[in-house]
Amino acid sequence: MPESSNEIQTATSINNEDQNTQKEAHIPGGNEKKNDELVIEIRKMVEGPETQSSKQCLIYKVLPQLRKWNEEAYTPQVISIGPIHKKNERLEAMEEHKKRFFRSFVKRSKIELEHLVRTIREMEESIRGCYAETIDLSSDMFVKMIVVDASFILEILCRSTSKKIESPLPRATAMMFDLLLLENQLPFFVIEKLHQLAFPSDSIISNYNALLRLSINYFGPSFNIQFRDDLPNVEIDHFTDLLRMVQLPKKRPRRGHQQADLLYTATQLHEAGVKFEVLKSECCFDIKFEKGVLKIPKFELDDWTEVVTRNIMALEQTRYIKNSYITDYFVFMDSLINTREDVDLLCKKKILVNYLGDNNAAMSMINNLNNGITCGTPREDYIDLYNKLNSFYENPWHKWKATLKSQYFSTPWRAASTVAAIILLVLTFIQTVCSIIK
Numbered sequence: 001m002p003e004s005s006n007e008i009q010t011a012t013s014i015n016n017e018d019q020n021t022q023k024e025a026h027i028p029g030g031n032e033k034k035n036d037e038l039v040i041e042i043r044k045m046v047e048g049p050e051t052q053s054s055k056q057c058l059i060y061k062v063l064p065q066l067r068k069w070n071e072e073a074y075t076p077q078v079i080s081i082g083p084i085h086k087k088n089e090r091l092e093a094m095e096e097h098k099k100r101f102f103r104s105f106v107k108r109s110k111i112e113l114e115h116l117v118r119t120i121r122e123m124e125e126s127i128r129g130c131y132a133e134t135i136d137l138s139s140d141m142f143v144k145m146i147v148v149d150a151s152f153i154l155e156i157l158c159r160s161t162s163k164k165i166e167s168p169l170p171r172a173t174a175m176m177f178d179l180l181l182l183e184n185q186l187p188f189f190v191i192e193k194l195h196q197l198a199f200p201s202d203s204i205i206s207n208y209n210a211l212l213r214l215s216i217n218y219f220g221p222s223f224n225i226q227f228r229d230d231l232p233n234v235e236i237d238h239f240t241d242l243l244r245m246v247q248l249p250k251k252r253p254r255r256g257h258q259q260a261d262l263l264y265t266a267t268q269l270h271e272a273g274v275k276f277e278v279l280k281s282e283c284c285f286d287i288k289f290e291k292g293v294l295k296i297p298k299f300e301l302d303d304w305t306e307v308v309t310r311n312i313m314a315l316e317q318t319r320y321i322k323n324s325y326i327t328d329y330f331v332f333m334d335s336l337i338n339t340r341e342d343v344d345l346l347c348k349k350k351i352l353v354n355y356l357g358d359n360n361a362a363m364s365m366i367n368n369l370n371n372g373i374t375c376g377t378p379r380e381d382y383i384d385l386y387n388k389l390n391s392f393y394e395n396p397w398h399k400w401k402a403t404l405k406s407q408y409f410s411t412p413w414r415a416a417s418t419v420a421a422i423i424l425l426v427l428t429f430i431q432t433v434c435s436i437i438k
Helices: 002-026 032-047 089-109 113-129 139-160 172-178 188-198 204-223 239-247 266-271 305-318 325-336 340-348 359-368 380-394 396-408 412-437
Strands: 275-278 288-290 293-296 299-301 352-354
Touching: 089 139, 089 188, 113 139, 113 188, 139 188, 139 204, 172 204, 188 204, 188 239, 204 239, 239 305, 266 275, 266 340, 266 380, 288 380, 305 325, 325 359, 325 380, 340 352, 340 359, 352 359
Parallel strands: 275 293, 299 352
Antiparallel strands: 288 293
16 A cells, blocks of 8 residues: 555656646746747857858868769878868878978078968968868967978979979879879968068069969979960969869850750760861860861870869869869760770770770779769850760761771772672663663
8 A cells, every 4th residue: 555655646746747847838938038048049140250261262171972982082192281181190101201391491492480470370360261161270280280381382392393303202293193182282372472482573473473383393294284374364272273274275165054965975976987086185175076077185094093083073063063174074075985895996096095004994984983973064065066976876877878888898808899799780780671671
């Protein structure tokens, strides 16, 4: 009985608490206090200061849907520049080399350290604003990182113009490609400012021009790019942006307003009578189709092609989504190449130069570059190109003519045999007609 009495009391107590809670919920003003607190908190969000991103440049992290296809292509292998990969322990070995090059730059430029630090400190807010994500570094740590990294880059650029080899860095080639990764960038205006301090010129324009020449002199030999007269008129965000910019045509093609796709591969087009030729052009993405001949500039594939291409395409997916000219080209190549035979054909025509050694590897690389890519409408000249190629393939006359040529006129002997057979057929026909007339 006592146990039953306790159970009844406990149940009654719980029931009373539930009833009290319900009563509180219905008491006028019972939840108003909580609502008022929540409204105050939300009002702070609404009325808080607007976070202004830098209009000069934005350095994004690579989108997850791109990164998952090739993590290493977006991750520095040797050296960290800027804040995004600073905590990568695998890259700490290069920190001492960066400091060594920093000391060399200070001696070369004769900049006073106080002036150097003060200059970067004054730019700190603008530099932080260039990164799409919040930088978890104290002011002193951030300024020190920018000072060392920017000075290191300028020292590298200066040494690239010197014929004398000065203490070369280990894995120099890998380091150069690390400096082109989208997440491994400093805003170009920071490097420009330090260059102006170190090597004063008569004007900002001439200083900018000199820095562009230094940069292209460093990266140019590996990418077969040269300084262009129109570059000083373009505002460069960072090195990834610079490499994209020098590959674009001087006159930007207009963007189309309709979606278009190439429906047939290189071998299919070839079987329909399309001829393939190498086009000599300053812009490697300038493609033409005239009188049944598809002309494409030579494109070289090597161990670094995928890394550079992926990072430029990642940049276009964030910064230039409406003007993704580089992506347009690789969408075209992806449509053109679907099998090893397509790569074989383009290599045979010297359009692709495959240093990867395996045409299957080349096919796989080109086909995977567009995974995770968001495509807008292509440029107008590519839309026209797609429509012409599709129409050419779908014309029965072109297929018939190509088949006739490949089966009966592919070699001189086969052509002679075909002609002889036709002559014999005609003579037989004439003889038959004459016999009928008689």
